[in-house]
Amino acid sequence: MQRFSLIFNAIFKKKRYLIIIILLINVYILPANVMIPVKDASAKDWNPKTFWHEPWGASIVHKGIDIFAKKGQPVLAATNGITIFQGNIKRGGHIIIMLDRSLRLHYYAHLSEASHAPLIAFQGEPIGFVSNTGNAKGKPAHLHYSVFSIFPHPWRIDSSTHGWKKMFYLNPQDLF
Known part of the structure; x- marks a missing residue:
């Protein structure tokens, strides 16, 4: 029995390392x-220089892109993912946060409401609608992504302002 236990532990260790390698x-x-997570949007619908632009209000730097569209335009899941949060926050207004298979969080903000995303969303599936909620109130409708x-x-x-945070925030336009 002890021999079986040793063999099992050795196999489990190897599988654990294999899982870590596959994940990485x-x-x-x-x-x-x-x-692009807005229906019918293209690269001309945002300013490519706004990622990590400063000054940007209370956020100091802009850690995403603003995709401008008509109010009510469908917001689409940018990739397959699991909805981990739908709700309302002060700056983002109505938001949705989704987790993709690469363990990246996709943050959709300023939506008309935050109750359209299914638990599991497939790429291109509607999850919300463009609006100007949160700190975008009074500004043109857009999706902060x-x-x-x-x-x-x-x-x-x-060495940019908050430059250490760039190890976590990815420029969305580099992913399209």
Whole structure:
């Protein structure tokens, strides 16, 4: 019986390392396919210089992109994912946060309401509607979209304001 236990433990250790290796490959080498999350939007619908732009109000730097569209335009799941939060926060207004297979968080803000996302959403599936809630009130309707990696990318750190946070925030337009 003790021999069986030793063999089982050895196999389990090897599988644990294999799972870690597969996870790291999935996160760093094979990132999830991401699409522009507003129906009929293209790269001309946001300013490419706004990611990490400063000054940006209480946030200091802008950690995402604002995709401008008509109020009520459908917001689509940028990738397959699991909805981990739907609700209302002061700055973002009505928001949805989704987790993709690469363990990245996709943050959708300023939605007309935060109750449209299914628990499991497939890429291109409607999850909400463009609006101007939160600190976007009184501004043109847009979707604030940002992507946050749970696993750090330390090579992205630079000397810009809050530059150390760049190891977690990814520029969404680099993913499309």
